[in-house]
Amino acid sequence: MSECPTHGALLGGYVLGSLEPAEMDEMRRHVAGCPHCGPEADKLGGLPGERMYELWCVRGDGRWVSGGTFRTAASGRAEAMLTAAVRPGDYHVMVVTRHIDGEHGPALLRGELRY
Numbered sequence: 337m338s339e340c341p342t343h344g345a346l347l348g349g350y351v352l353g354s355l356e357p358a359e360m361d362e363m364r365r366h367v368a369g370c371p372h373c374g375p376e377a378d379k380l381g382g383l384p385g386e387r388m389y390e391l392w393c394v395r396g397d398g399r400w401v402s403g404g405t406f407r408t409a410a411s412g413r414a415e416a417m418l419t420a421a422v423r424p425g426d427y428h429v430m431v432v433t434r435h436i437d438g439e440h441g442p443a444l445l446r447g448e449l450r451y
């Protein structure tokens with residue numbers, strides 16, 4: 337499935353819930369009818385439940401800084417409190433990975449941060 341030409345850049349942030357409220361509303365309407373974003377959001381939306389994950393902030397130089405770990409509910413949804421010291425502008429991307437025995441796996445979700 338090719339990336340959506342108009343809304344592809346917003347999809348990661350939408351799935352992570354990190355967009356502005358107005359953008360979240362726009363994406364909710366868009367994803368419902370878009371042949372690119374709909375299937376992609378289904379694939380990304382929700383992480384397998386009752387597992388540990390780690391939230392990462394990615395700096396401009398590409399370095400990952402851990403923002404803490406969280407556990408998903410059986411539904412695959414979770415809320416996480418970001419604990420990294422974030423100065424506006426330092427980080428532009430957030431990433432979620434599995435967290436197993438203190439080690440992290442590859443990026444499962446990725447979203448742009450907007451300030």
Ligand SMILES: [Zn+2]
Pocket residue numbers: 340341342343344366367370371372373374
């Ligand atoms: Zn789309």
